[in-house]
Each structure stands twice: as C-alpha cells, then as structure tokens.
Amino acid sequence: MTSAEMSASVQLADRALWAKGGAISYLMQQGIENPQCLSLAAGFVDASTLPVDLVRNATDRLLAENIRGRAFLQYGTTGGAERARRAVLEHFATQEGKAVADLGVDLSRVILTNGSQQFLSLVAQVLLNPGDICLVAAPTYFVFLGTIAGVGAKAITVETDTNGMRPDALDAKLDELDAVGLGDRVKLIYLVSNFENPSGYVLAAERRERIVEIAKRRSTSHRIHVLEDSAYRELRYEGDDPPSVWGCDPDGEHVIYTQTFSKSFSPGLRVGFGIAPTELVAPIASRKGNEDFGSAHLNQHIIASVLADGSYYEHVNEVCESYRRKRDAMVAAAREYFSDIDGVSWVEPRGGLYVWMTLPEHFDTSFDSRLFEIATQKELVMYVPGELCYGGEPAERPRNHMRLSYGVLSPDEITEGIRRLANAIRSL
Structure with a gap:
C-alpha cells in the first residue's frame, strides 16, 4: 500500500x-x-x-409440527404475513370501536415493521427530501427528530400546551413559512397523539379533527400528510381513549398511522405496524424491501397468536x-x-x-x-x-x-x- x-x-x-x-x-x-x-x-x-410464558407457549404451538414450523422460520413477505396483518387489523378495529369491514382499510395498506420506529423511518425516507420541513409539537419524541435530521430535513416546532399541538398555532406557523417562501417545503405534521413522549400530553379530541382539516386545506401544491404515532395508546391508566387522528380522515388519504407492540407486550420481538394511504404503500414497501425483505416472520406469528387467543389483552x-x-x-x-x-x-x-x-x-x-x-x-x-x-x-x-x-x-x-x-x- x-x-x-x-x-x-x-x-x-x-x-x-x-x-x-x-x-x-x-x-x-x-x-x-x-x-x-x-x-x-x-x-x-x-x-x-415481559411475557416469557406467553411467548414460550405461542412459540411451542407454532413450532409443534416440523413442516408448519419451518414455514414460520422461513423468509416472509415484505409487508408482513397475511395472517399477522389480518390479526393486527382486527386489533386496530377493536381500538377504533368498529368492525374491520367498517374501517375501509384494504389489508395491503397494513405494513408490519421492526417496531414502529422503522415505520417512522420509512415514512421519513419516502416523503422528506433534504431541505423539506416536518412540523412537530414542542416538545416531542426526540428519536424521531434524529430521524428527520438523518434524511436532511428540518423539524420546526409548533406551539403546544397541555392539550397538545395548538391548531391555531399550526395555522400561524404555516402562514409564517408561506411568507418566507418555505410553505411548499412542508411535507409532514408529526403527532404523538396519546401520552406524548416526553410530555405525557394527550392531544385533545377536537384538536385532532382541526389538525386534519388544516392539513387538507393547506394541501395546495402538494399533499401534506399527518403522521400519527400512537406508540403509547394502550398504556392508559385512567380516562377514556379519544378517537384517533386517523379516524378523523375518512378518505384515508392524509393521515398515516403507526403503533407498536414494544411498549405493550415485548420490545424484543420488534413488531410494529403502520396503516398507510394507498399511494404510499408501494413506496414504503419498496424502501422496506431494500432494507430487510420483511420483518422477522416468526415474531409476527407470535403476535398474531397472542392476539387470537386473547392472552395479549x-x-x-x-x-x-x-x-x-x-x-x-x-x-x-x-x-x-x-x-x-x-x-x-x-x-x-x-x-x-x-x-x-x-x-x-x-x-x-x-x-x-x-x-x-x-x-x-x-x-x-x-x-x-x-x-x-x-x-x-x-x-x-x-x-x-x-x-x-x-x-x-x-x-x-x-x-x-x-x-x-x-x-x-x-x-x-
């Protein structure tokens, strides 16, 4: 040399x-x-x-027969096993208080990921170019701030109080960015809707509807998406579960939803999921395919099993x-x-x-x-x-x-x- x-x-x-x-x-x-x-x-x-016994029992059932067990130990599909995605969609419908048929969600829109963090990363990769803007609450989940920076985009804060991001402040921030010629760089509004990490705030129900309305109204040169991170939705110790931000978007075009089983069940399994608007399914799946060919197949079926037998709940x-x-x-x-x-x-x-x-x-x-x-x-x-x-x-x-x-x-x-x-x- x-x-x-x-x-x-x-x-x-x-x-x-x-x-x-x-x-x-x-x-x-x-x-x-x-x-x-x-x-x-x-x-x-x-x-x-951590549910050692539940995971052991589910794994024993899945691997009880060699031929069937080998299928669970093989590669799966990029979007996730159909059985697991169907179980997750039923779980989501239960949280929404609806039947699956009433959600209006085709199974292809459900994507299983390595925790919700991977889904957040995939969304950032497919929507944000260097110099683009994601609007966030003040304060918000600091790991996603790193994800935004990691694709060369910029996180800009919107004034927040104990009821979450303020819709009037969101409108004002968009006006401010328009005034300096940056309005067309806003691609995403990020919300941790339940028990925000770090603040513990819950986004008020009426604000959820108004923020979706603002995203739709301000989507002129391009669509502004709302990314709802509901990682802590199931960790509720008192009070009622408000309607999701996703539920405020009946046409399913503006709100992207993600949730994880890491906090409620086991982070070691690394299973999360996202529900994407139809036009984002293929781009997200393509990025995920380039990264991992699909999340751990066996782990998806473990989650499907504990959802099906009720032990998860x-x-x-x-x-x-x-x-x-x-x-x-x-x-x-x-x-x-x-x-x-x-x-x-x-x-x-x-x-x-x-x-x-x-x-x-x-x-x-x-x-x-x-x-x-x-x-x-x-x-x-x-x-x-x-x-x-x-x-x-x-x-x-x-x-x-x-x-x-x-x-x-x-x-x-x-x-x-x-x-x-x-x-x-x-x-x-």
Whole structure:
C-alpha cells in the first residue's frame, strides 16, 4: 500500500453526516458508563412484566409440527404475513370501536415493521427530501427528530400546551413559512397523539379533527400528510381513549398511522405496524424491501397468536396495573421532594411512561450542564435533558426541562431516584 493510499480519507455520504450525534446513542453510552446510576432516563419497559410464558407457549404451538414450523422460520413477505396483518387489523378495529369491514382499510395498506420506529423511518425516507420541513409539537419524541435530521430535513416546532399541538398555532406557523417562501417545503405534521413522549400530553379530541382539516386545506401544491404515532395508546391508566387522528380522515388519504407492540407486550420481538394511504404503500414497501425483505416472520406469528387467543389483552391489563403503580410512585415522590423547591412543576400523566418536569428558567439541564454532572457523578441518578425534545435551532431550545421515565425501576427505586434528583437541584 502506497503512502497516498494510506492517507486517503474516508468520504462519508451526506446521510451519515446528517445522522451524526444522535442523542439516543449518547444516552445509551451514558447508561453503560454509569451503571451505578438509577436511570430515570431509560425508556425501556418493565422487565418484570415481559411475557416469557406467553411467548414460550405461542412459540411451542407454532413450532409443534416440523413442516408448519419451518414455514414460520422461513423468509416472509415484505409487508408482513397475511395472517399477522389480518390479526393486527382486527386489533386496530377493536381500538377504533368498529368492525374491520367498517374501517375501509384494504389489508395491503397494513405494513408490519421492526417496531414502529422503522415505520417512522420509512415514512421519513419516502416523503422528506433534504431541505423539506416536518412540523412537530414542542416538545416531542426526540428519536424521531434524529430521524428527520438523518434524511436532511428540518423539524420546526409548533406551539403546544397541555392539550397538545395548538391548531391555531399550526395555522400561524404555516402562514409564517408561506411568507418566507418555505410553505411548499412542508411535507409532514408529526403527532404523538396519546401520552406524548416526553410530555405525557394527550392531544385533545377536537384538536385532532382541526389538525386534519388544516392539513387538507393547506394541501395546495402538494399533499401534506399527518403522521400519527400512537406508540403509547394502550398504556392508559385512567380516562377514556379519544378517537384517533386517523379516524378523523375518512378518505384515508392524509393521515398515516403507526403503533407498536414494544411498549405493550415485548420490545424484543420488534413488531410494529403502520396503516398507510394507498399511494404510499408501494413506496414504503419498496424502501422496506431494500432494507430487510420483511420483518422477522416468526415474531409476527407470535403476535398474531397472542392476539387470537386473547392472552395479549390480559397481559396489557397487567402491564398497565404495574405502570400505574410506578407512575403513582414517581408523582408522590415529586410531591414529597420537590414541593419546597420554588418554580418546579411537572405533568401528572394519565398513561405512558414519562413525567415531564420543568425547572425555573435559569436552570440548565443539558448534557454539559453542572446539574447533569452533579446528578450522574455525585447523586448517581440520570435523566433525559428536555432540550433534546425540541426541533429548531439548538440556541432556541429551552434548557430547563427533564424527561423522567418510570418504566424500568421499581417503585422504591423511583422514589430514591427522585430524592437524589431533588438533592442535585438543591445543590445549585
């Protein structure tokens, strides 16, 4: 090898540079490097609720006969096994309170993916060009913000309150972008409709209809799609399930829906699904085919089996009961340990896995802040800095929020973690 060959630099694709510095990788690294910390950061599910017996029983049934079992261990189709897609569509219809026949959804529009994250990524790939715009709530799911950046697009925030994204603010933001010649770059509106990660907000029912109406009305030069991420829909601990955003689009052309079995059943199986408008089915399937030929075939049939025999729904009830106790423990601890710290507030969620905490504006919760250092190095507790959950330019993002997860730790560990976090804040 010549000296010139040895010194030649690697030429990375633009996509590699756009995806650089993902927060999720840094958080996982922090967890590994600080194993002694109580993690209020990890969005993992409660290990004690993982359905080992249900999965074992379903797998035993599926593999009981060699010929049939080999079929489940073979490659499947890109969109997913027909039996599994049909079971998922029936499950979705149950949540919508309708019969499958009344949904108006052809089975071809149901696509099974490696968790809902893959579906989110596929949608971003087929709809967003470099320089395009996705409008998001403030705050919103920070991993999808990385997905948007990874295709060279831009996430722009829309003002949000405790009832979710504000339709009037959405209209105003679109007017603002039109005024500077960027209106035609808006391709997508992203909503976490139930128990938003990180805020725990539920998008109000009347706002769901208005946002779909705005997307349709503003679709002039091109169609603006609404992407509804309903990952936490089944993790409801109180209150009623509002109609989906998808249900506000009877023609099925504007709203894209995705949900996952990772939070409600098992993340290790990596099964999620999406319901796409007809015109997006082929582009999404083509992208997915280039990536993996189709999601794990056996895992799809495991999900289909537990849906069919009803054990899935019994399990979800148990999971919700466990998380309800953990949610209550975190809220009670916050009241106990933060009540004497002026200017601290938090959202008490009715479902999901997170508590969104706000500190006085002069506090900085970022990775490079003194608070994060004290929390992780002295008090041995970890959180997700809230600034990660905002689109827009880094300098414009608020830095006084924290996302706290009650998914992994036990109630006693959650209480201790909140106590340690309060100590870190008091020290400043």
